[in-house]
Amino acid sequence: MLQIIRDTIESIKPISPLRLKSAQAHLDSLTKPPGSLGLLEELAKKYTAIRDTDNPCIKKKSVVVFAADHGVTEEGVSAYPAEVTPQMVQNFLNGGAAINVLSRQQNAEVLVVDIGVNHRFDKHPDLLDRKIAFGTRNMTKEPAMTRAEAEESITIGIQMATQLADNGVDLLATGEMGIGNTTASSAIFSVLGNLSVSEVTGRGTGIDDKTLNKKISVIQQALEKHNPDPDDPIDILAKVGGYEIGGIMGLLLGAAARNIPVVIDGLISSAGASLAIKLNPSVKDYIFPSHRSVEPGQEVFFDLIELPPLFDLKMRLGEGTGAVLAFGLIEAAVKIYSEMATFQSAGISERAET
Amino acid sequence: MLQIIRDTIESIKPISPLRLKSAQAHLDSLTKPPGSLGLLEELAKKYTAIRDTDNPCIKKKSVVVFAADHGVTEEGVSAYPAEVTPQMVQNFLNGGAAINVLSRQQNAEVLVVDIGVNHRFDKHPDLLDRKIAFGTRNMTKEPAMTRAEAEESITIGIQMATQLADNGVDLLATGEMGIGNTTASSAIFSVLGNLSVSEVTGRGTGIDDKTLNKKISVIQQALEKHNPDPDDPIDILAKVGGYEIGGIMGLLLGAAARNIPVVIDGLISSAGASLAIKLNPSVKDYIFPSHRSVEPGQEVFFDLIELPPLFDLKMRLGEGTGAVLAFGLIEAAVKIYSEMATFQSAGISERAET
Numbered sequence: 077m078l079q080i081i082r083d084t085i086e087s088i089k090p091i092s093p094l095r096l097k098s099a100q101a102h103l104d105s106l107t108k109p110p111g112s113l114g115l116l117e118e119l120a121k122k123y124t125a126i127r128d129t130d131n132p133c134i135k136k137k138s139v140v141v142f143a144a145d146h147g148v149t150e151e152g153v154s155a156y157p158a159e160v161t162p163q164m165v166q167n168f169l170n171g172g173a174a175i176n177v178l179s180r181q182q183n184a185e186v187l188v189v190d191i192g193v194n195h196r197f198d199k200h201p202d203l204l205d206r207k208i209a210f211g212t213r214n215m216t217k218e219p220a221m222t223r224a225e226a227e228e229s230i231t232i233g234i235q236m237a238t239q240l241a242d243n244g245v246d247l248l249a250t251g252e253m254g255i256g257n258t259t260a261s262s263a264i265f266s267v268l269g270n271l272s273v274s275e276v277t278g279r280g281t282g283i284d285d286k287t288l289n290k291k292i293s294v295i296q297q298a299l300e301k302h303n304p305d306p307d308d309p310i311d312i313l314a315k316v317g318g319y320e321i322g323g324i325m326g327l328l329l330g331a332a333a334r335n336i337p338v339v340i341d342g343l344i345s346s347a348g349a350s351l352a353i354k355l356n357p358s359v360k361d362y363i364f365p366s367h368r369s370v371e372p373g374q375e376v377f378f379d380l381i382e383l384p385p386l387f388d389l390k391m392r393l394g395e396g397t398g399a400v401l402a403f404g405l406i407e408a409a410v411k412i413y414s415e416m417a418t419f420q421s422a423g424i425s426e427r428a429e430t
Numbered sequence: 431m432l433q434i435i436r437d438t439i440e441s442i443k444p445i446s447p448l449r450l451k452s453a454q455a456h457l458d459s460l461t462k463p464p465g466s467l468g469l470l471e472e473l474a475k476k477y478t479a480i481r482d483t484d485n486p487c488i489k490k491k492s493v494v495v496f497a498a499d500h501g502v503t504e505e506g507v508s509a510y511p512a513e514v515t516p517q518m519v520q521n522f523l524n525g526g527a528a529i530n531v532l533s534r535q536q537n538a539e540v541l542v543v544d545i546g547v548n549h550r551f552d553k554h555p556d557l558l559d560r561k562i563a564f565g566t567r568n569m570t571k572e573p574a575m576t577r578a579e580a581e582e583s584i585t586i587g588i589q590m591a592t593q594l595a596d597n598g599v600d601l602l603a604t605g606e607m608g609i610g611n612t613t614a615s616s617a618i619f620s621v622l623g624n625l626s627v628s629e630v631t632g633r634g635t636g637i638d639d640k641t642l643n644k645k646i647s648v649i650q651q652a653l654e655k656h657n658p659d660p661d662d663p664i665d666i667l668a669k670v671g672g673y674e675i676g677g678i679m680g681l682l683l684g685a686a687a688r689n690i691p692v693v694i695d696g697l698i699s700s701a702g703a704s705l706a707i708k709l710n711p712s713v714k715d716y717i718f719p720s721h722r723s724v725e726p727g728q729e730v731f732f733d734l735i736e737l738p739p740l741f742d743l744k745m746r747l748g749e750g751t752g753a754v755l756a757f758g759l760i761e762a763a764v765k766i767y768s769e770m771a772t773f774q775s776a777g778i779s780e781r782a783e784t
Contacts, residue, residue: 107521108528109509109635113751114724114744155463155781163778167461172771174462181758181765281463282781370468387741389759390468397467404535404758405743411535417526424517427509427636 119409137184142320144192145211146256162195175395192319215298226314233326241334251396261347263316265373276373324348332362341399342369346377367398473763491538496674498546499565500610516549546673569652580668587680595688605750615701617670619727630727678702686716695753696723700731721752
């Protein structure tokens with residue numbers, strides 16, 4: 077394993093139980109019945125513990141959108157042609173996609189990373205060129221990538237997180253674009269959850285029954301051919317994953333190592349997060365789930381972490397859209413923590429002893 | 431029935447199915463797989479249809495917090511003393527409560543209405559004095575209010591909505607404060623849902639088992655004594671309701687009559703909304719649920735409307751906190767509708783015909 081990946085994994089420590097406890101004590105002093113803000117209180121506690129501070133404040137927010145293509149699309153597993161990946165990257169750069177709209181609302185920066193799109197882009201000030209290859213290979217025929225490429229994709233994610241931490245980011249979200257990447261993610265969840273392919277495979281961008289059956293058999297074929305080691309996340313990534321999934325893994329490792337909380341979007345981000353958690357279980361201390369997507373494979377991820385999803389909005393778009401929506405809830409939680417009056421300061425009667 | 435109430439009820443019309451259909455067509459032209467933004471698309475469609483416009487835009491948002499006291503608190507049904515109602519009103523005016531924090535985040539105005547608090551407040555520029563009485567009467571002994579008082583509380587809500595509509599509000603939320611008001615709301619839901627009191631009664635601000643049993647028997651006693659007519663929402667309000675619940679009913683009627691969407695908070699707001707829907711079922715076309723509270727009675731409300739709650743955050747604070755959190759999602763939906771690129775404008779390939 078590359079030294080940077082090994083060092084990053086080793087530097088991730090669990091968050092402090094003492095910090096969680098003192099945050100709860102502060103929340104209980106605020107002018108509301110104890111616990112009455114439910115999950116918002118859990119979000120505030122976790123954010124405070126990750127940042128290891130008494131004075132949490134969210135100023136700088138970014139969503140990192142990793143874009144890559146997938147060789148497996150030549151098997152006909154998606155409702156859209158592969159050329160949509162670079163077209164959507166262009167849409168991100170033009171500010172016209174859903175992730176742009178939602179990020180503007182949340183005052184968050186959108187960082188678009190070409191980590192493996194099958195297209196030669198013109199230079200653009202907002203496009204980060206970290207291309208590993210022009211898409212992965214067709215996993216039904218050969219491993220999606222080499223182990224060296226898998227480690228390269230993780231390294232790119234770590235470096236992104238480090239750079240963002242150096243620039244003072246307070247909250248991150250994962251995003252992605254890549255026609256074919258629900259196929260890769262379902263393959264990953266089948267291995268990680270030890271579940272049949274049909275249990276973890278959904279309709280992605282909206283395929284019909286016939287294409288769904290094709291997608292399931294394509295994944296089965298790839299898993300039988302390569303037999304990824306369930307205890308080796310990098311092996312899984314290399315054989316059936318995608319460059320953007322490796323980027324997400326690395327982003328989470330790098331962010332956790334620098335005490336930066338990360339909000340996880342839908343299926344593909346959850347696949348990257350699950351692989352990162354397998355590399356170091358303490359990663360889950362640093363991540364927030366956002367929404368429950370309609371894709372069934374994501375349940376494997378929810379089993380791995382401790383907070384339930386914040387929304388169940390039947391979304392299945394990706395890009396980071398669900399994660400950026402959750403920025404609003406996490407900021408609400410942090411503002412509750414830092415701005416509410418206490419019973420004492422407001423002169424309000426406490427509850428009767430019972 | 432007062433003429434203003436009758437006229438308002440009669441002026442509420444269902445939203446246009448044509449408008450919903452044309453809004454869906456626009457959403458399907460945007461650069462995302464059709465339907466992939468799930469409930470956000472439903473929110474955008476409904477908002478657009480309520481406002482009856484092709485160019486939805488949310489600029490002015492307000493939450494109306496109706497505060498009132500409840501005579502039934504002398505039976506010992508709450509974890510907090512009744513004096514907390516005026517103390518919390520003061521906290522709202524000082525900007526220190528959860529509703530203030532969340533409204534600042536959402537750039538929404540907080541309007542505090544004294545519709546029946548058991549306290550004589552000093553004049554305050556941000557406190558609207560619409561006091562009907564110094565709290566309702568103890569429903570175990572006599573009806574909570576007279577029918578005239580019930581109609582007065584509804585009228586106050588209608589007038590608030592009319593004034594806000596005149597001032598150009600684009601989106602409203604319901605809020606309330608009143609120690610004892612989960613007792614009134616559970617009583618209302620028992621009647622409306624034809625359910626046993628124990629099925630619809632929860633722990634409010636956090637009462638223990640003994641107080642919960644007391645609360646259930648107090649509600650049973652009141653319902654047996656007064657036998658509210660399930661087909662007469664004003665009778666239910668008068669016998670076991672509260673002034674703030676009448677205010678919420680009126681706000682919804684007045685808002686629906688003026689094409690203003692309203693977001694419904696937790697148990698108490700849901701009780702007011704359910705009574706308003708019983709006065710005119712078209713009211714449900716104009717309201718958005720926000721969160722599923724931990725109070726069981728709220729399920730009666732969800733059965734009455736057609737959209738599921740947007741959050742399940744285990745909240746039970748009231749004040750309008752859950753509704754104001756939902757402002758963020760509704761604004762996100764409206765911005766998606768109005769700001770995203772179309773497939774055509776972005777030059778992106780459409781899905782393959784299957």
